[in-house]
Amino acid sequence: MSAMLLNKEKWPEFVKKLTGKNLWAPKLDGEAMRFAPVAEGEEVSLDYGNTRVPPKGATFPQTETMYRFLVGNMEIEEPKMDEELVLLGVRPCDARAMKIIEKLFRWDYDDPYYLKRRELVTLVGLACTEPGLNCFCSSVGGAPDSSEGLDLLIYDLGDRFLLEAVTVKGETLIAETKELLTDSDASAVKAKDKLMADAGAKIRRTVDHDGIPEGLPGLWEDPLWKSVSASCIGCGTCTYLCPTCHCFDIQDEVEGFEGRRCRMWDSCMFEEYTLHTSGHNTRPTRRERTRNRINHKYNYFVDKFDVIACVGCGRCINLCPVNIDIVEILRRVKEAL
Amino acid sequence: MTADNPYIPYFATIEDNWYETGGDRCIKTFKVVFDDPAVRDSWSHKPGQCAMIGVLGEGESMISISCSPTEGKFLRFSVMKMGKVTQALHKLETGDKITVRGPYGNSFPVDDWQGKKILTIGGGIGQAPLRPIVEYVKANREKYAGLTMIYGARSSGDLCFKGEFDEMSKCDDLSCHLTIDIEEEDWSHNVGFVPQMLLDLNPAPENTVAVTCGPPIMIRFVLENLKKLGFSDEQIYTTLENRMKCGIGKCGRCNAGGMYVCKDGPVFSYAVLKDIPEAFA
Ligand SMILES: Cc1cc2nc3c(=O)[nH]c(=O)nc-3n(C[C@H](O)[C@H](O)[C@H](O)COP(=O)(O)OP(=O)(O)OC[C@H]3O[C@@H](n4cnc5c(N)ncnc54)[C@H](O)[C@@H]3O)c2cc1C
Ligand code: SF4
Ligand code: SF4
Ligand code: FES
Numbered sequence: 001m002s003a004m005l006l007n008k009e010k011w012p013e014f015v016k017k018l019t020g021k022n023l024w025a026p027k028l029d030g031e032a033m034r035f036a037p038v039a040e041g042e043e044v045s046l047d048y049g050n051t052r053v054p055p056k057g058a059t060f061p062q063t064e065t066m067y068r069f070l071v072g073n074m075e076i077e078e079p080k081m082d083e084e085l086v087l088l089g090v091r092p093c094d095a096r097a098m099k100i101i102e103k104l105f106r107w108d109y110d111d112p113y114y115l116k117r118r119e120l121v122t123l124v125g126l127a128c129t130e131p132g133l134n135c136f137c138s139s140v141g142g143a144p145d146s147s148e149g150l151d152l153l154i155y156d157l158g159d160r161f162l163l164e165a166v167t168v169k170g171e172t173l174i175a176e177t178k179e180l181l182t183d184s185d186a187s188a189v190k191a192k193d194k195l196m197a198d199a200g201a202k203i204r205r206t207v208d209h210d211g212i213p214e215g216l217p218g219l220w221e222d223p224l225w226k227s228v229s230a231s232c233i234g235c236g237t238c239t240y241l242c243p244t245c246h247c248f249d250i251q252d253e254v255e256g257f258e259g260r261r262c263r264m265w266d267s268c269m270f271e272e273y274t275l276h277t278s279g280h281n282t283r284p285t286r287r288e289r290t291r292n293r294i295n296h297k298y299n300y301f302v303d304k305f306d307v308i309a310c311v312g313c314g315r316c317i318n319l320c321p322v323n324i325d326i327v328e329i330l331r332r333v334k335e336a337l
Numbered sequence: 338m339t340a341d342n343p344y345i346p347y348f349a350t351i352e353d354n355w356y357e358t359g360g361d362r363c364i365k366t367f368k369v370v371f372d373d374p375a376v377r378d379s380w381s382h383k384p385g386q387c388a389m390i391g392v393l394g395e396g397e398s399m400i401s402i403s404c405s406p407t408e409g410k411f412l413r414f415s416v417m418k419m420g421k422v423t424q425a426l427h428k429l430e431t432g433d434k435i436t437v438r439g440p441y442g443n444s445f446p447v448d449d450w451q452g453k454k455i456l457t458i459g460g461g462i463g464q465a466p467l468r469p470i471v472e473y474v475k476a477n478r479e480k481y482a483g484l485t486m487i488y489g490a491r492s493s494g495d496l497c498f499k500g501e502f503d504e505m506s507k508c509d510d511l512s513c514h515l516t517i518d519i520e521e522e523d524w525s526h527n528v529g530f531v532p533q534m535l536l537d538l539n540p541a542p543e544n545t546v547a548v549t550c551g552p553p554i555m556i557r558f559v560l561e562n563l564k565k566l567g568f569s570d571e572q573i574y575t576t577l578e579n580r581m582k583c584g585i586g587k588c589g590r591c592n593a594g595g596m597y598v599c600k601d602g603p604v605f606s607y608a609v610l611k612d613i614p615e616a617f618a
Binding site for chain 2: 107261
């Protein structure tokens with residue numbers, strides 16, 4: 001795979017070339033950074049920590065039409081999905097997350113929506129040089145320069161960018177912007193290695209998950225679940241904004257005769273999630289729901305797919321309104337083992 | 338359920354429908370046939386499997402397929418009127434169409450049970466997933482060492498499939514024991530709770546498989562009593578019923594511990610189930 005250099009002066013031109021391709025990049029939307037379409041000529045700055053809303057919506061939209069129908073008419077129309085998409089500035093943790101949940105979307109039944117969108121999207125990553133306060137990617141199999149799930153990875157070397165192709169899609173992007181790029185050299189590689197070693201050293205939070213997946217079942221009735229969930233208000237932020245959370249609800253929407261069946265993000269932190277019509281709820285309190293969230297990520301998913309379903313992006317910690325902290329929960333779990 | 342999109346349902350027409358029970362939460366059985374002859378031919382299910390059935394514009398619900406494949410090229414669903422979707426289904430009549438996708442989940446290992454005595458213990462709507470076992474064994478009697486069915490409900494009006502039980506009492510190798518919670522006039526069968534009736538019948542565990550479905554509280558006491566009678570964990574089977582949306586292991590909501598009930602279940606042996614946290618939550 002090729003590695004190329006892009007002088008920062010050429011960055012606007014590079015972006016312009018990509019806007020021809022349905023380009024999305026981090027933009028400020030109100031007070032939150034999220035991925036949004038970039039218009040031609042619009043500037044893209046990579047000077048941000050991470051987006052508040054993860055880019056998972058590119059492959060798993062918050063609401064997605066599964067099919068349309070006319071009420072009373074026994075015909076189903078599947079939506080066309082053929083628009084390619086380039087995401088620019090994806091953090092390595094979020095790209096890893098997409099790869100991790102792809103395992104579930106391929107498990108036995110292929111999920112056509114997820115897999116098609118995954119095929120249509122090109123992920124251009126940005127290696128982290130200033131990890132956030134609550135990042136712990138390197139504890140859970142990631143790194144500030146992990147290329148897992150990405151098609152192309154960009155390193156910010158100060159006055160120039162180093163572009164490394166990871167997949168054929170990334171290779172294609174390089175080929176298409178070739179006239180703006182120059183060959184990489186030893187000094188660039190050296191600068192990159194130094195930059196990444198420094199970035200890694202800046203990660204302050206760590207999780208020692210050794211023994212946790214196997215140990216969690218034994219802690220089922222442990223009092224820790226009650227105490228770590230005591231202040232939870234059940235808002236669902238930790239799961240909505242988690243790049244690996246993939247749970248969804250399915251609902252029908254009808255306007256006049258036109259109907260659609262769609263799926264939308266859901267959260268296991270909501271009371272209704274497991275509520276039966278009879279009133280019976282298999283996870284009646286926040287204790288059970290928090291226990292499920294941690295078990296799902298650090299036990300069940302590991303059991304089924306051999307990887308922890310948490311990439312250490314820190315969002316659930318940064319954004320929980322009552323400061324519930326997964327690193328702290330995992331520390332308590334470890335202590336209780 | 339097209340080849341490349343498991344979320345797309347098939348259409349099926351209601352060929353017949355009738356009420357099993359009355360009241361607010363009445364149960365209606367639908368006998369349906371797929372519209373597409375190719376689907377009719379290729380469809381195959383096993384006792385214990387379920388399907389997502391629905392009405393476009395209202396939604397879908399996971400419902401046990403309450404017939405055995407040995408009965409013919411149709412499907413039966415017995416639906417209790419609960420919320421949005423099941424109410425919409427209840428409004429449908431013969432000739433109307435529903436959507437169906439599936440079959441989903443694992444099944445009762447009826448082939449592994451060949452040569453054994455089968456004991457089913459059902460309560461209320463819980464007889465729906467058990468009925469396919471009963472019909473399957475009836476259609477393959479030479480392969481099984483007999484069938485004992487215990488079935489109970491609150492009142493005689495709450496028992497499903499009533500007309501089907503009479504013929505069973507005419508065969509030596511099949512026996513059917515009905516019970517209701519409270520005494521009624523003209524009731525010639527047992528009065529009392531299902532778990533107690535099980536104890537009273539005192540079935541021998543030797544070469545027997547016990548399968549139980551019903552309300553959680555009934556299951557709890559049935560399991561207790563089966564253990565008292567000497568059944569091993571491996572001889573006992575039941576099903577779980579968790580809230581479901583996708584039916585194919587994606588939407589995440591049906592898990593009991595690490596098991597996705599829609600794919601890894603709904604059928605579990607007690608030997609497996611007893612180690613699943615949340616299974617009896
Ligand atoms: C494996 C399995 C087999 C089942 N077999 C039968 C059967 O043979 N006959 C029958 O009448 N019912 C059966 N049920 C229960 C049936 O799925 C629910 O009663 C039904 O989904 C309620 O939907 P609703 O739209 O009418 O209610 P609402 O309250 O409007 O539904 C909201 C949502 O809640 C969920 N839900 C509510 N109650 C249940 C429940 N008890 N179990 C699962 N999901 C629930 C569904 O996801 C539903 O979409 C079965 C459930 C499961 C999981
Ligand atoms: S659980 Fe928290 S830290 Fe882990 S991936 Fe999800 S949001 Fe990020
Ligand atoms: S973000 Fe915090 S308060 Fe909200 S559901 Fe998650 S743990 Fe509970
Ligand atoms: S019903 Fe969606 S995962 Fe089981």
